[in-house]
Amino acid sequence: MTESSELLEKVIKNDYCIGCGACASVAGSPFRIKMDEYGNVVAEAGSDPEQSNARVMDICPFSDKAPSEDKISDRFFPSVNSNDKWIGKYLECYAGYVDEGLFREKGSSGGVGKWLGYTLLAEKKVDYLVQLHAKESGEPGDPLFSYKIISDKDEVISGSKSSYYPSTLVDVVRKLKDKEGSYAITGIPCFVKTLRLLSLRDEELAERIKYTIGVICGGMKSANHSKLIAWQLGVKPGDLVAIDFRRKYDDRPASNKIYQVWSSDNEKERYRDAARIFGTDWGSGYFKPNACDFCDDVVGETADISIGDAWLPGYVNDPKGTSVIVIRNTDLAELFKKHIEKGSIVMDSISAADVKKSQDGGFRHRREGLSHRLSKLEKSGKWHPPKRVKPGDFDIDRKRKRIYDLREKISKQSHLSAHKALQNDNLEIFFREMLPLKKKYRSAYYGKRYIRALRRIKRMILPAK
Numbered sequence: 001m002t003e004s005s006e007l008l009e010k011v012i013k014n015d016y017c018i019g020c021g022a023c024a025s026v027a028g029s030p031f032r033i034k035m036d037e038y039g040n041v042v043a044e045a046g047s048d049p050e051q052s053n054a055r056v057m058d059i060c061p062f063s064d065k066a067p068s069e070d071k072i073s074d075r076f077f078p079s080v081n082s083n084d085k086w087i088g089k090y091l092e093c094y095a096g097y098v099d100e101g102l103f104r105e106k107g108s109s110g111g112v113g114k115w116l117g118y119t120l121l122a123e124k125k126v127d128y129l130v131q132l133h134a135k136e137s138g139e140p141g142d143p144l145f146s147y148k149i150i151s152d153k154d155e156v157i158s159g160s161k162s163s164y165y166p167s168t169l170v171d172v173v174r175k176l177k178d179k180e181g182s183y184a185i186t187g188i189p190c191f192v193k194t195l196r197l198l199s200l201r202d203e204e205l206a207e208r209i210k211y212t213i214g215v216i217c218g219g220m221k222s223a224n225h226s227k228l229i230a231w232q233l234g235v236k237p238g239d240l241v242a243i244d245f246r247r248k249y250d251d252r253p254a255s256n257k258i259y260q261v262w263s264s265d266n267e268k269e270r271y272r273d274a275a276r277i278f279g280t281d282w283g284s285g286y287f288k289p290n291a292c293d294f295c296d297d298v299v300g301e302t303a304d305i306s307i308g309d310a311w312l313p314g315y316v317n318d319p320k321g322t323s324v325i326v327i328r329n330t331d332l333a334e335l336f337k338k339h340i341e342k343g344s345i346v347m348d349s350i351s352a353a354d355v356k357k358s359q360d361g362g363f364r365h366r367r368e369g370l371s372h373r374l375s376k377l378e379k380s381g382k383w384h385p386p387k388r389v390k391p392g393d394f395d396i397d398r399k400r401k402r403i404y405d406l407r408e409k410i411s412k413q414s415h416l417s418a419h420k421a422l423q424n425d426n427l428e429i430f431f432r433e434m435l436p437l438k439k440k441y442r443s444a445y446y447g448k449r450y451i452r453a454l455r456r457i458k459r460m461i462l463p464a465k
């Protein structure tokens, strides 16, 4: 069996592909990257994998031939000694925000992501920044976000905020190979892992990728997730041209997600609180690719710096947003210290335990929940990617197991039902098919109290028979 056939059989056919594009970027690869009918970005074989001698097994983040995040970070941060079982290696941890320019206003949380990209270009620490940008074509149908390589520091601010939308690195990797220079790249943890795996094999690439900027990740969403949000806000899926997942409000906590969408049809301003949009409850697992349920790196342990939301008491209620930051690279640690002194960024030193606390829900699902999911796969004898978490690592009660099981069902069913709703041009199909699972999830999560409260409300609303 060739490596390509092995990758196809193990990772792609078992639905563990996250579409990073590493396998499609190497010479002689039979793979190409596409967006499937469910709006997930995945690899597919365009030619016979048995006829290919491409080496793809050690560069896929979900392959059983790739080193783990622990091994990768040992290779890239050999002199970083502080190591935490949740957030990986670290030099400094901060919670804070940018206090210059429009970075905080135009950022998802404290604006640190784009500020860092800007500063690296402004101080000529890199020649190029690779970050996500919203599409510029204005044409409905094109992907709403894709990677762009920029060298003009003033262009950084127009980069995306948090993009809960699938993308791929395949073109980026090809361009990096073609164009000499030093690069900083933003990426979700699995994409940073991909860049590290490619770098371990390719010295030229390793030299060019000077800084990896990881965004802490609670799971990806499909492109159909955006369509279903837009539909509920009055924009037909075919007319959707842009989405902002992190609109801010002066008088609401930063954790209160507000989604805004734009239509090709008219200029009307359309936005709504996520709590009032069906299918956006993050924890339930709607529209999540299967791969994300088999990923144990929440923070981005192989990145030079990881940036997320400071969902912590003392920060979470600030509507302007606050970032949580983990630094593993000594240059970046110095850069932060310099700018804290200058006052361009305002940072509080926090502990690794605080960073972990800011992501408690994500860790529960991706460590405890993952160990449960792995146990089920082991029992059924099915292949799964090797993980640092092992089956049976956690003592999980029945209630939690049911919650994790229902999340898996919701993820799978949401892809199917959204596809069916889109095919039939009928949003009601999505609501109708998802409602029973939503009810089961709520009752598993909130218990009998929830059911009793629901019955009480029903009795109040519905006339007595």
Ligand SMILES: Cc1cc2nc3c(=O)[nH]c(=O)nc-3n(C[C@H](O)[C@H](O)[C@H](O)COP(=O)(O)OP(=O)(O)OC[C@H]3O[C@@H](n4cnc5c(N)ncnc54)[C@H](O)[C@@H]3O)c2cc1C
Binding pocket: 103, 106, 107, 108, 109, 110, 111, 112, 113, 114, 115, 117, 131, 132, 133, 159, 160, 161, 162, 163, 164, 165, 167, 186, 187, 188, 215, 216, 217, 218, 219, 220, 221, 307, 308, 309, 310, 311, 323, 324, 359, 362
């Ligand atoms: C899918 C996803 C899930 C997330 N889940 C969590 C979570 O569970 N907990 C948490 O604390 N934080 C999470 N984040 C990160 C968080 O939403 C913010 O992106 C982060 O706090 C940075 O905000 P900022 O204001 O500091 O940066 P900003 O100034 O907004 O800059 C963000 C930078 O990240 C880049 N970027 C955004 N999305 C992507 C992407 N998908 N791929 C590559 N680059 C990207 C942008 O292009 C920009 O350069 C998630 C982000 C994504 C994309």
Ligand code: SF4
Binding pocket: 007, 011, 012, 016, 017, 018, 019, 020, 021, 022, 023, 024, 042, 043, 059, 060, 061, 062, 063
């Ligand atoms: S995760 Fe990346 S490397 Fe692995 S199969 Fe998918 S696209 Fe290829």
Ligand code: SF4
Binding pocket: 018, 188, 189, 190, 191, 217, 218, 219, 220, 291, 292, 293, 295, 296, 297
């Ligand atoms: S949860 Fe893991 S696999 Fe999914 S997008 Fe985030 S980093 Fe990638």
